[in-house]
Amino acid sequence: MILIIAYGNPLREDDGAGLALAYKLDAALRHPGLVTRRIETQQLLPELAADIASDQTQAVVFADARVALSPDEQVTVTSLTSSRAASPSLGHHLDPEALLTYAGALYYRTIPPAxxxxxxxxxxxxxxxxxAQTQDAISIALNDxxxxxxxxxxxxxxxxxxP
Incomplete structure (x- = not known):
């Protein structure tokens, strides 16, 4: 199963872009024999570590919005790892790498590619x-x-x- 974790606030305009992209990515991944699961949340929570560490999860894709710094920015994809110099804290903000670290440490599992x-x-x-710019970026990412x-x-x- 491919786990898609989308996060952001759909009531704050482009902050909901990760949620919109995840919905379309889920559809793009559909293929006979390939199972996907999409989780939507406003922020990453430690409880999501259980979903990542599940025996069924073979890959994880996090989807989020970021502040654009130029008018021609596009959707980007970054490979993640759980290895961190410092252990993650339970502070206000949890990032995807910290969540991967929790999944590995709490459930004694090798985390899937993310x-x-x-x-x-x-x-x-x-x-x-x-x-309109964000909608265009999503469209280009899905069609190019x-x-x-x-x-x-x-x-x-x-x-x-x-194939």
């Missing part, structure tokens, strides 16, 4: 609509065969023995 997919966002005010997201989809299909 990636962070971030969507550029330009507007973070109150509202439920994604900006050379996008980082399409490479990830292909890698995940190969990981599960699919």
């Amino acid at each position: 990636w962070l997919v971030t969507v550029p966002g330009w507007r973070f005010g109150f509202g439920e609509t994604l900006s 065969p050379e996008s980082q997201l399409q490479w990830l989809v292909a890698d995940l299909h190969r990981l599960h023995g699919m």
